[in-house]
Structures are given as C-alpha cells and as structure tokens.
Amino acid sequence: MPTSSNRRYTYHLVNVFVESTAATFGGNPLCVFEHAHGMSDVEMQSLAAQFNLSETTFVLPAAPGSGAPPTVRIFTPAFEMPFAGHPTVGTAFVVNALGLPGCIGDALTLRMKAGDIPVTRENGGWTFAANSHTSRESGIARADIAAMLGVSEADLGDAARYVDTGSEQLVIPVTSVAALARVQADGALLARHVRTKSGRFLAYVVARVAANRFQVRFFFPKDGNMMTEDPGTGSACSCLGGYLLDAGEATPSQFTVTQGEFINRLNVLQLSLTADKRIRVGGQVLALGEGVITLP
Numbered sequence: 001m002p003t004s005s006n007r008r009y010t011y012h013l014v015n016v017f018v019e020s021t022a023a024t025f026g027g028n029p030l031c032v033f034e035h036a037h038g039m040s041d042v043e044m045q046s047l048a049a050q051f052n053l054s055e056t057t058f059v060l061p062a063a064p065g066s067g068a069p070p071t072v073r074i075f076t077p078a079f080e081m082p083f084a085g086h087p088t089v090g091t092a093f094v095v096n097a098l099g100l101p102g103c104i105g106d107a108l109t110l111r112m113k114a115g116d117i118p119v120t121r122e123n124g125g126w127t128f129a130a131n132s133h134t135s136r137e138s139g140i141a142r143a144d145i146a147a148m149l150g151v152s153e154a155d156l157g158d159a160a161r162y163v164d165t166g167s168e169q170l171v172i173p174v175t176s177v178a179a180l181a182r183v184q185a186d187g188a189l190l191a192r193h194v195r196t197k198s199g200r201f202l203a204y205v206v207a208r209v210a211a212n213r214f215q216v217r218f219f220f221p222k223d224g225n226m227m228t229e230d231p232g233t234g235s236a237c238s239c240l241g242g243y244l245l246d247a248g249e250a251t252p253s254q255f256t257v258t259q260g261e262f263i264n265r266l267n268v269l270q271l272s273l274t275a276d277k278r279i280r281v282g283g284q285v286l287a288l289g290e291g292v293i294t295l296p
Contacts, residue, residue, distance in 0.1 A: 005296070010034050012290045016090040017232040017259075017267035017283035021124075026266050027286060028232035030090035031056040033293075034098055036073070041080075043295060048075035054230055055087045059094075064101045069109040069116060083114035083166030085128065085234015085281055092119040092126045093285040114166035127270070127282025128234070130165040133242030138162055138170060140193050145172060148189035149205065155179035157207075161246065163239035165279060168196040169204045169218075171236075171243045177215055180207040181262065187225030204236040206243075214240065214257045214271075231260035232267030234281050241271050241279035251275050 012034065015027030031051045036044065036058035048056040055074050062068035072091050074081045088110060095103040095110075102108060106121040118129045138145075138160040145160055146153045149172070157173030174180050183205050194201040203219045218233040237257050245251075257269040272280045 007038055007295045009036065009039070009293045009295065010290060011293060012094050013288040014090045014093060015286045015288055016086040016093075017234070017269050018286045019266050019268045019284075021284060021286050023266070024286065024288070026260075027283075028086045028230070028260075028265075028267055029053050029288075030087055032087075032091050032094040033058045034094065034100070036060055039295075044073060044075055045080070047293065049077040052077050055081065055084050057087045057091045059091065059100070061095075061100045062102055067102070069102050069111045070095055070100055071111045074112065080113075081167060083112050083117070083131075083235060085237060086232055088112070088117055088119060088128045089126045089234060089281075089283060090285055092128070093287075096121070096126075097287070112166075117166075122282060123270075125270070125282050125284040127272075127280050128238075130238035130241065130279040130281060133163055133165045133239065133245065133279065135161050135163045135242055135246055144189070144193050148186050148193055149174075149203065150184035150186060151179055151182050155182065158247065161243055162196065163242040163246075164197065165235065165238040165242055167235040168198065169202055169236045169239040170194055170196065171239055172203055172205045173243075174205055174207050177207050177209055180205060180215060180217060183217060183219075185219040185227040185229075187221055187227040190219070190227065191221070191225050202236075204233065204239065206240055212253070212255050214255060215261065216240070216257055216259045217262060218259065229260075229263050231263060231265035232269065232283075233259065234269060234283075237269045237271050237281045238279050241273055241281070245273060245277055245279070249273060251277055
C-alpha cells in the first residue's frame with residue numbers, strides 16, 4: 001500500500017504510427033511518464049525494463065513561464081538513447097494533450113540529448129523535423145551484406161550507407177518486396193560487420209514499391225546476438241530521408257513508408273523532404289490507457 005513517503009508517477013500508453021485511430025492494436029507502443037522530476041537515472045532505466053517496450057520516455061517539464069521546452073529522456077529496456085522517432089511523436093501527442101508548459105497549440109519543441117526537436121500537429125497526427133543528416137559509406141562488401149540478411153546479392157539494390165539524423169542507422173536497399181520478405185537477419189554476422197557510431201549493430205532494409213511509397217523492415221539486437229524486428233522506427237525513417245537526399249531525390253517530395261507487415265503490426269509513417277532539403281517524419285497516435293507507478 002502507498003504511504004505518505006511514496007512517490008507517485010503517472011504514465012500514458014500510446015500507439016504511434018497507427019494506420020488510423022480506429023486501429024487499436026496497430027502502431028508501435030510507447031510508455032510516457034508525464035512528470036519525471038525526482039526520478040533517478042537508475043529508476044528511469046529500471047522502469048523502462050519493467051515496461052519492456054522498445055522505448056519509454058520520461059518528461060521533465062520546464063518551469064511555467066520559463067519559455068523553455070520540456071526535456072525528454074528516452075530509455076530502451078537496456079540503455080538510454082539520444083533520439084528516437086516514435087518516442088518523439090508519441091511524447092509530443094501526450095504533452096500537448098496534457099497542456100504542459102510550452103506544449104499548447106499546434107507546434108512545440110522537445111529537448112532531447114540529440115538537441116531540440118521541433119514537432120508540429122499536421123493532418124491529424126504529429127510530425128518531427130529531423131536534425132540535418134550526415135552519412136558515410138558502409139564499407140561492407142555486398143556478399144557480406146547479402147549473407148547477414150540471408151538473401152542473394154541479386155536481391156540487393158543500391159549501396160548500403162550509414163545515415164545519422166540523431167541516431168545512426170545502416171540503410172540497406174533491396175530490389176523488391178519479395179526480396180524484403182526473404183530477409184532473415186543473422187545477428188552474429190551483423191555483429192561482425194555492422195557498427196554504428198554508438199557501437200550497435202542494426203539493419204534498416206528498404207524496398208521502393210512505387211515512386212512515393214516504401215516498405216521497410218528494421219532489425220536490432222535484444223538479447224546478445226538475437227535479432228528482433230521493430231514494428232515502426234521513426235529515426236530510421238528520417239535516415240531514409242537522408243539516404244534519398246544523398247541519392248539526389250527531387251525536392252519537395254512526400255512518401256508513405258509502411259513497416260511491421262511481416263510481424264502483423266502495421267505502422268504507417270509519412271516522410272517528407274522539403275524544398276530546402278529538410279527531413280520530416282510523422283504519423284498518427286492513439287491513446288490506449290494510463291496508470292500510476294508508486295516508488296518508495
């Protein structure tokens with residue numbers, strides 16, 4: 001039972017990048033703690049492990065009247081991240097709905113370790129403006145890329161590249177949805193060949209299915225070299241935007257990016273490249289529920 005010395009923290013569960021707000025069990029789940037002042041780093045990390053979602057966010061609202069944006073910290077069950085896409089979109093939805101200081105209206109900013117991220121409400125959803133991207137060659141032989149994905153070299157498209165908009169990803173084009181369906185990520189081989197700036201081994205595999213449409217899959221390690229598939233990855237989607245800019249994609253342009261089909265958890269992301277070559281990613285958010293955690 002709670003005592004007078006206990007600390008109580010309210011959290012919200014939302015699904016991000018849902019196909020529509022009628023899609024109760026689509027999108028990528030997120031837990032958002034609305035007022036995390038007083039929590040230690042260890043408690044944040046432990047709560048993220050307790051909820052065991054791909055990410056949990058902890059909001060530290062600015063003082064009323066300060067004009068500063070809320071600080072948002074993002075934790076996976078194992079470590080803290082400087083930036084992630086679906087936590088940005090989902091957290092913006094929650095803090096706006098709560099009317100936290102600096103979060104009222106159709107535009108707000110979230111302060112993350114990767115920097116201040118502008119987020120706007122558009123077309124019934126929320127969209128973030130990614131940091132300017134950097135990129136580099138992967139340095140991985142095509143034969144090794146094919147082996148670590150379990151496909152043939154003929155299934156691979158243009159050269160894979162590391163792209164960074166706040167969280168570096170390895171973007172790997174394949175030639176078709178059929179090739180995308182054949183992908184079976186080999187964690188041991190990914191660990192041998194792939195190293196992002198953070199030291200992680202990840203693979204964002206993309207198939208262009210129409211001029212303005214992509215289907216994608218994202219693989220990351222969860223237990224050692226055991227790979228798991230993420231249903232919806234906004235930071236990687238912004239890296240796709242950087243990849244397209246590097247490839248000379250015309251601007252302005254708009255794309256629909258779908259993810260999660262192969263794990264029965266459809267996510268729909270909207271990617272846009274502006275005339276001044278900025279990258280923007282957004283989607284719809286569904287509020288699922290809320291609760292209270294009591295800490296000693």
